[in-house]
Structures are given as structure tokens and as C-alpha cells.
Amino acid sequence: MTTPGDIMTTSTGTAAGAVVVDALAKSYGGPTAAMQDVTLDIAPGESVAIVGASGCGKSTLLRMVAGFERPTAGRVLVDGVPVTGPGPDRGVVxxxxxxxxxxxxxxxIAYGLRQAGASRREAKESAAEHAELVGLSRFTEAYPHQLSGGMQQRVGIARVLALHPSVLLMDEPLGALDALTRRQMQDELAAIRRRVGTTIILVTHSIEEAVYLADRVVVMAGGASHGVPGHVREVVPVELGEHRDTTAPAFHALERRLETLVHAPLPATAAA
Incomplete structure (x- = not known):
């Protein structure tokens, strides 16, 4: 059985989890497309955060990578295979x-494994491993209503990771948590990412969270409500090392740069 620390490989022996977003566009039939010409290359094991103002297409992009929505134009590839719908190679939180x-x-935690055909014993063993991975070994027999919000989200993450996806897609996974629990969960996610090595694409409204967790931050702008299709404004590398100090001047400087990019006005010609 694959253990939580194993790095998945493709049939050719290369590391799994490479994502290619190629000239992606999405229209819902209005006068302005929701998204247009979005292109990204994400390496296996990379953690990428997507930020931007409301309506710019962050979650739409994530749903198309997940296979929940089909693009109007362009394509998404995971390990060279076109995405045509949801699949076990992509887990969503x-x-x-x-x-x-x-x-x-x-x-x-075991539910998805059982649905995928794992034996009761395999599912139980994997559930125990992944409960330990997210720090819930002492709570495996508890029910959701007996857990805090942060603990419940850990269960959700463990349930997805138990299926060993090569790509983990996260849409505002910590948005419902209070500030203290959210910070604790950010630490948990950073630790899990170091142990598992899964490619992560994270949509978040928190620029601090993006800087804390990502190798690169994709800043999106526009959106149909702004009169210009959603698009990638800039991709910013986060070169702050593995263990990051949110109080460090370099951390705050990068936050300020990203804030400026997110809130910068659209060019007059684009917004017209």
C-alpha cells in the first residue's frame, strides 16, 4: 500500500502531478467572457496559490482543473492527459x-477508499495512517459534531489524501475558520505538504495565506463583472525558504507587492 510519504509516479516513472493550463477560456453566454487566455505550467510537487478580486475567475479555473466544468476553449492537462471530467488523480477540498x-x-476518511474498491482492512489501515498525518489519531472514533471546525477540515483533507491524488485542489479551504484556527491549519497544511509532496493549487482571498503556503502566487484580474475577461495579471515567485516567518520584512514586502497587483486598476482600454 502507498504510504502518505510516498511520491507518486506516472507509468513512465516520472513524478506525477504536472498541470498544464493551455489558453483556457470560459464563457457563460454574456457579453464578456468569464475567463480568457489563461495559461499556466505547474510542476510536480509545486504549491501554487491563486489570488485576485472577487469575480476574476479563481474558482472557475479551479473547477475546470478539477473537471467539474468544461472550458469554452483551451485545455487542461494533468501529467499529459487531457482533463475531460473529475478523476481520482485530482482531489478537491x-x-x-x-x-x-x-x-x-x-x-x-475511509469512505472514498471503500467506494474505490479497497478492502475493509486496506481502508481501515489507510484511514489510520492519514488520521495520524493530520494529527487526529486520538479522534478516529469521534463523530464530526464532536470536532472543532479545524479538526473537521483536517478530516476532509485526510479523506482526499487517502486516495493519493497527484494534484490537491483547494478552494478557500480555511475560509470558514476563525483567525487563530486558520493560522494553526496553515501550519498543518505546510507540514502535510512537506511530508506528502503532492502538487497543490490553492484558491484563497488571503494574500498572507498565499505567501505562507505557496511556491508561486498567480494574481488574476478582470472577470465578466469588470467588463474584461478574467486573466492572469502576473505570476510571482515566493522566494522565502521552506519555513516562513510572517513577521519578517521580506514577507511583508511580498504581501504589499501582491496587494498592489490585486487592487491595481484595469487598463482603461480593457475596462471600456
């Missing part, structure tokens, strides 16, 4: 924990 209230922590 939402802001809503989505746990089954009648199942224990262990049963919630």
Missing part, C-alpha cells in the same frame, strides 16, 4: 467540510 455526520472520523 472545499470550504464546506462535506463530512458525513453519521460516520466516525475513521469511516469518513
Amino acid at each position: 472545499f470550504q464546506d467540510y462535506g463530512l458525513f455526520p453519521w460516520l466516525t472520523v475513521r469511516e469518513n
Whole structure:
């Protein structure tokens, strides 16, 4: 059985989790496309955060990578394979924990494995491993209502990671948490990422969170409500090392740069 620390490989032996977003566009039939000409290359094991003003297409982009929505033009490739719908190579964590209230922590983590055909023993062993990975070994027999919000989100993350996706997609996964719990969960995510090595694409409204967790930050702008299609304004590398100090001057300087990019006005010709 694959353990949480294993790095997945493709059939050719290369590291899995390479994502290519190629000239992606999405239109819902209005006068302005929701997104146009979005192109990104994400390396295996890389953590990329997507930020931008509301309506710029962050979550739409994530849903197309997940396969929940089809692009109007362009394509998404994961390890060279076109995305045509949801698949086990892409795990999705939402802001809503989505746990089954009648199942224990262990049963919630094991649920996807059982649905995928794992034996009861395999699912139980993997659930125990992934409960340990997210720091919930002592709570495997607890029910969701007995857990805090942060603990429930850890269960949701463990349930996805138990399926060993090569790409982990996260749409505002910590948005419903209070500030203290959110910071603790950011630390948890950073530690999990170091142990597992899965490619991560994170949509967040928090620029601090993006700088804390990502190798690169994709700043998107525009959107149909702004009269110009959503697009990538800039991709900014985060060169702050593995263990980051949110109080450091370099951290704050990068935050300020990203804030400026997010809130910069659109060119007059584009917004017209």
C-alpha cells in the first residue's frame, strides 16, 4: 500500500502531478467572457496559490482543473492527459467540510477508499495512517459534531489524501475558520505538504495565506463583472525558504507587492 510519504509516479516513472493550463477560456453566454487566455505550467510537487478580486475567475479555473466544468476553449492537462471530467488523480477540498455526520472520523476518511474498491482492512489501515498525518489519531472514533471546525477540515483533507491524488485542489479551504484556527491549519497544511509532496493549487482571498503556503502566487484580474475577461495579471515567485516567518520584512514586502497587483486598476482600454 502507498504510504502518505510516498511520491507518486506516472507509468513512465516520472513524478506525477504536472498541470498544464493551455489558453483556457470560459464563457457563460454574456457579453464578456468569464475567463480568457489563461495559461499556466505547474510542476510536480509545486504549491501554487491563486489570488485576485472577487469575480476574476479563481474558482472557475479551479473547477475546470478539477473537471467539474468544461472550458469554452483551451485545455487542461494533468501529467499529459487531457482533463475531460473529475478523476481520482485530482482531489478537491472545499470550504464546506462535506463530512458525513453519521460516520466516525475513521469511516469518513475511509469512505472514498471503500467506494474505490479497497478492502475493509486496506481502508481501515489507510484511514489510520492519514488520521495520524493530520494529527487526529486520538479522534478516529469521534463523530464530526464532536470536532472543532479545524479538526473537521483536517478530516476532509485526510479523506482526499487517502486516495493519493497527484494534484490537491483547494478552494478557500480555511475560509470558514476563525483567525487563530486558520493560522494553526496553515501550519498543518505546510507540514502535510512537506511530508506528502503532492502538487497543490490553492484558491484563497488571503494574500498572507498565499505567501505562507505557496511556491508561486498567480494574481488574476478582470472577470465578466469588470467588463474584461478574467486573466492572469502576473505570476510571482515566493522566494522565502521552506519555513516562513510572517513577521519578517521580506514577507511583508511580498504581501504589499501582491496587494498592489490585486487592487491595481484595469487598463482603461480593457475596462471600456
